[in-house]
Amino acid sequence: MIKSFYILLFLIFIFYGCSTSKKIQSPNDGLSYGKKMENTGIFIDACKEKMIGNYDEAAKLFERCIETDPSNAAAIYELAGLKFLNKDKAALSLTEKAVQLEPDNKWFLLQLGKIYNQNKQYSQEASVFSRLVALDAYNTDYYNDWSNSCLYAGKPEEAIKVLNIAENKIGITEEFSLKKKDIYFSIKKIDKAIAEVEKLIAKYPENSRYYESLADLYLKNKNMDKALATYQKILELDPSNEYVHLLLADYYRLTGDREKSFSHLKLAFSNSSLNIDTKISILYSYYKLTEVYKDYKNEAFELCKLLVQVHPEEPKAHSIFADFLFREKRIDEARNEYRLVNKYDNSKYIVWEQLLLCDSELKDDSSLIVESAKGIDIFPEQPTLYYFNGTANFHLKKYETAANAFKQGKEYVADNKPLLTQFYSYLGDTYYQLKKFNESDSAYEKVLELDPDNAYVMNNYGYYLSERDMRLDYAEKLAKKANELKPNNAAYLDTYGWILFKLNKIDEAKIWILKAIEHGGMQDAVILEHYGDVLFNIGSANEAVEYWIKSKLAGNDSALLDKKIKDKKLYLK
Secondary structure (H helix, E strand, O other): OHHHHHHHHHHHHHHOOOOOOOOOOOHHHHOOHHHHHHHHHHHHHHHHHHHOOOHHHHHHHHHHHHHHOOOOHHHHHHHHHHHHHOOOOHHHHHHHHHHHHOOOOHHHHHHHHHHHHHOOOHHHHHHHHHHHHHHOOOOHHHHHHHHHHHHHOOOHHHHHHHHHHHHHHHOOOHHHHHHHHHHHHHOOOHHHHHHHHHHHHHHOOOOHHHHHHHHHHHHHOOOHHHHHHHHHHHHHHOOOOOOHHHHHHHHHHHOOOHHHHHHHHHHHHHOOOOOHHHHHHHHHHHHHHHHHOHHHHHHHHHHHHHHHHHOOOOHHHHHHHHHHHHHOOOHHHHHHHHHHHHHHOOOOHHHHHHHHHHHHHOOOHHHHHHHHHHHHHHOOOOHHHHHHHHHHHHHOOOHHHHHHHHHHHHOOOOOOHHHHHHHHHHHHHHHHHOOOHHHHHHHHHHHHHHOOOOHHHHHHHHHHHHHOOOOHHHHHHHHHHHHHHOOOOHHHHHHHHHHHHHOOOHHHHHHHHHHHHHOOHHHOHHHHHHHHHHHHHOOOHHHHHHHHHHHHHOOOOOHHHHHHHHHOOOOOO
């Protein structure tokens, strides 16, 4: 309540215009004391409604104030402000009227300037700020806005005049001198832009930043000797300047001296004070550059090594180094860097994914299991982590653990049909190894529902059905379509041939399994054994044994195969 009381007192103070601002005499100044107090109450109520966001009610009350006293500048100003919020064009005429009534009220003038700006009436806006400067000649914001209005109006020379007025009144300042420099540069008056920076240097000779600005102008004006001399002056003033070597690197790049350019770039990277994000942005430029120009790769790796040496505990440094290494297939080194990223900051999911990709590329299933499990602890709703965990456990024949990972992970897949398909595909394979055939078949059927042309699953599903002597006609259809989709694939050719064998279509079986051998199956132990089985079935026992022996040499350690070779007889189970 006390706070509200003081606010109301403040509003009354504004309402009566108790300020040094000049007012124009109004015919309504003769309002009775009672009317004035009544109007004051309405004004205060209007301000209350505005404060709590009831703008429509506030506008009605301000209008009542104006009806009683058309010269109530405060009410007109407030009503104009509400109209402006609603993008009502009447805001301009109302604010202009308020300014007519109180020409020296800075708040009225500021609102008028804002409306002119929104209406893109920049010359009128400039006029408003010239009046504000007349009221307060030391307010730098007014000069800044006045000069901006001139620039928006397409009058850069006028903007410079405004800034010169400010300088004559306030003195040389960095803000206005650099702004004049930029304007002069934009209108191609480079000499005058240089003169502005030289003025700053004359006033602040120890400030190396101004020399940087001056050297930049010399570079843009193709005055290379003066640019170099200025950079040398910066080094003289500030030998530890973290940016000067970047500037020199750019200078030598422009002059075509690649060796010196890179030398200064290394010095910049060696400076621990130089912001790491600046270094990272340079390395990203190298990342794109080296995709086209391979001869820059050595430079990029040298900078990466410097980065991690100077910032050994900064995850960003190790991350970008890892990205370079990964792209160059230096997977083991990349993995070490990704591990260092996670050591210092394990909150970036994309880094975990890259780390697991490295494990996968290196076929390091043991690490993949450990690191995917850590990732799951941090990101329990990221399905890809479960996928990596499941595949690693599957490869190590930990089928129960793999199945659990796949079951959990698929529940987190959203709007990613290919990934969901992969989960069900692996579930089909995993359940088959666990001899949970109904679950395996259901998983494969789910894959074919999601992806009717999934040749991999058609092949596996068909083969596993044939191994169980189940639904062989359906298995044949699956295998046939897999070969239509992916012709000349040794594994798919063999599956189709083997299913035909199970259907007692021996001659056809021989043709397809022989095709499998011809398309790369000569080193595949399973294909070689199958071909031996077919040969035995058609009466070529000796040749069958030869292929069984070849299967054994290719790595087939089946006890049943040993029995076939020993007895020179066909055993299917």
